[in-house]
Amino acid sequence: MTRMAATRDGYGQALLDLADNPKVVVLEADLGKSTKSLHFRKAHPERTVSCGIGEQNMLLVGAGMAASGYIPFASTFAIFTERAFEQMRNGVARPNLAVHLCGSHGGTHTGTDGSSAQSIEDLAVFRTLPNVTVLHPCDDVSTRILTTRLAGTKSPSYMRTARNKTPVLYDDIDPDSIQIGKGIELKDGNDVAIIACGVLVSESLKAADMLMQEGINASVIDMHTLKPLDGQLVDQMVERCGAIVTAEDHNVIGGLGSAVAEHLVANKFAPLEMVGVPDRFGESGQADEMLDVMKLSAKYIVEAAKKAISRK
Amino acid sequence: MSKSIADLEEIARKCRVEIVKMVHRAQAGHPGGSLSEIDLITALYATRMRIRPEQPDWDDRDRFILSKGHASPGMYAVLAEMGFISHEDLKSYRVLGGVCQGHVDMKWCPGVDFSAGSLGMGLSFGMGCATAARLDSSERRAFVMIGDGEMQEGSVWEAAMAAAHHELGNLKVILDRNRIQNDDFCEEQMRMFDIPAKWKAFGWNVKEINGHDMTEVMEGLDFLEAPENCNGPSILIAHTIKGAGISYMENNPSFHGAAPNDEQFHQAMVELGEVEA
Structure with missing residues (x-):
């Protein structure tokens, strides 16, 4: 459990x-x-x-x-x-x-x-x-x-x-592998890279499982540091996967998706789909309900991944 | 070496000359509030502050926070008098790469303890310095100068309430009550009613003085330092005149943030006894 x-x-x-x-x-x-x-x-x-x-x-x-x-x-x-x-x-x-x-x-x-x-x-x-x-x-x-x-x-x-x-994802992790400014690759895939932060990291892992059932092999990155962004890791994902999805419980304007987009346009480029709060305010609801209302949950990450792949 | 009242008045006069020179040279800046505060800052630095000008970042120094950070020429003039910076440095006021940034900046100027310029911030920063001093069991103090218009910022009252709650006897505020803010007289912009009563109600020790009478200024600083007033934070409400010392700037809202022209500059130098009429 x-x-x-x-x-x-x-x-x-x-x-x-x-x-x-x-x-x-x-x-x-x-x-x-x-x-x-x-x-x-x-x-x-x-x-x-x-x-x-x-x-x-x-x-x-x-x-x-x-x-x-x-x-x-x-x-x-x-x-x-x-x-x-x-x-x-x-x-x-x-x-x-x-x-x-x-x-x-x-x-x-x-x-x-x-x-x-x-x-x-x-x-x-x-x-x-x-x-x-x-x-x-x-x-x-x-x-x-x-x-x-x-x-x-x-x-x-x-x-x-x-x-x-x-x-909890890191109960048995070597603490040295968690460093400010260094993203963590939680799952290694080569079709699409899902770069997530916060509560959407576990949703992204769920999405990767769902994608795998459809034969799509996704990488999942825990990008716990938005600034300074681990651009080297983003570059690796672009090279390996050629399609990127970002996922965050934050407005699509200005957060992790924007940070990754800013990096992509100035470096190696790949199609990017951003999963985030669609520029609207929230409302009262249970946490899991909110992820659905805001189109942040695993199924939306799956959709975004497919769309990013289709744009390769 | 103790300074006489006459000595302090002469230092303040020299600082007034430098203030007017700085804003005239830059053709920008804030002479009015610099001239209203200058007698207070002069007396504070020359007779009270525990500082080492040759070691501006000495850990155990008293802190001075000019929360009305736009009135920087006054502070720069005093820092030059005290030897933190040179009189030559004063020429860098508002000049690219200059030690004397437009608003006082701790990253640019030795002796500046806080980067101010946005009103309503210095008292909170001073509270942090005072809290740290208490944790260090140090006797160092935090002196904060605020402006009267600045008191319209709500954050000032967050800090006032918190400092009294924590009984920060090492936090000392000097209020430059010059009655003018950027656009107009305070009375027109935002009436503040009974200012001493407000601070008393927030739990502060309060004294009012004439901020241009050096004898009263020294009595006011005695009040801030008096052991019986170290049970909590204290404020010296100094009634001042915006632009004090230059006739055409006095009580003139236009000189909150404007430089004198060449003719006005000459007149100022005459009035300050720097040149013959």
Whole structure:
């Protein structure tokens, strides 16, 4: 039986893993119970700064602490990180202060809270900021490993985590194989490459199984780092498969699909089909229902794969 | 070496000269807010800040955050007086590749602790510096200068509430209450009613002074440093005159963000005692 877990739990675990470093501090905006920074707060209240329901302040308190030698991890819902976008832009990214921002509950998969809580544009907006690394891991194991790696970086980051549980893919993985900026090839095929992030990585694996039943052999890539994009891996997929599909629980404008498209047009080219939220807001629904409503689930990835192949 | 009131007034006068020269040379910039803040920043740097100009990134220095980062000529003039940068560097104000970027920038200018320029950000950054100092068990402080128009940014009040909640006695704000913002007088743009009462209601220690009377400025800085005011954050509300020291700029919204022409420049130099009439 596949273990199920939410990526936000991996984030919470990572903060505890990092606690031995006395310079690591955690910033909260009244959502620690949800983003899972609460475990750190319970264990290390003296190194946890409550910023109340004030995301703009939180980002810049983090900047001030980063400029004073600390390693701040700040979290809130993905949607509310956007409220502090200009703080991230002008006060964090521009002076290149290593504040690590985590937006949990990203995407329509967030579910029944409805469209006000379903960020579909966070990856796009943070990807536009110079100096900022953008991550969206697919399971709790990789989230935990990537979060701990962030503490060793010298520049800021944005990581999206998800509220709801998805299959765990990396329980037995060698941690060294999970590195910022390096995509992971989960399945090796040569007809089409499905490049996915976050909750759609497991959907892409399902899609690859469905495709295999029709005799189509797909590669599946977990592109947990959107920026910097692993362009070398994209090039390999183009050469080997000649057709690309991207899959993300995010607007088709500006996210992983756009990142891959930007790479393709400037390098080795292949037909690209983008599976993503079709430039519309979400609504209340269960996580799995939302994947269908938004045309993100495995069957839509299968359709996109066939279309990409037909365009070769 | 302690500085007399007369010494401080002379430093501030020299800084005013540099401010006007910078904006005149660049034919752009923000003289009004630089001239209103300059007596305050001069006294702060010359008599209170724990700094090492030869080692601008000294970890345990006091921080100064000019949250009204567009009023950069004032800060650059003081940094030059203190020896963080040279007077020659002041010529790079708003020039490509210059140390003196249009708005104060920590990546470009030694002695600048925060890259400001977008209003409503400095107080939060200062709170971060103060929180870090407390975690380090250091006595270093974070001084933040904000503008009055800036208080219209909601994020200022997020920070004000949070700093009081965390009882950050090492966080000290100086409000440059010059009554003019970009488009017009604050009173016309957005009335702010009882400003001292607002800060008191947010849990801050509050004192009001005349921000151009150096004796009062020193008393105000004493207030910020007084042990009895280190139980939580404190704010010095300094009543100032936008464009102070140059007659045609004083209380004139046009000189929020405009440079003097050659004739006006000459008049300013005369008024500041730099040249004969």
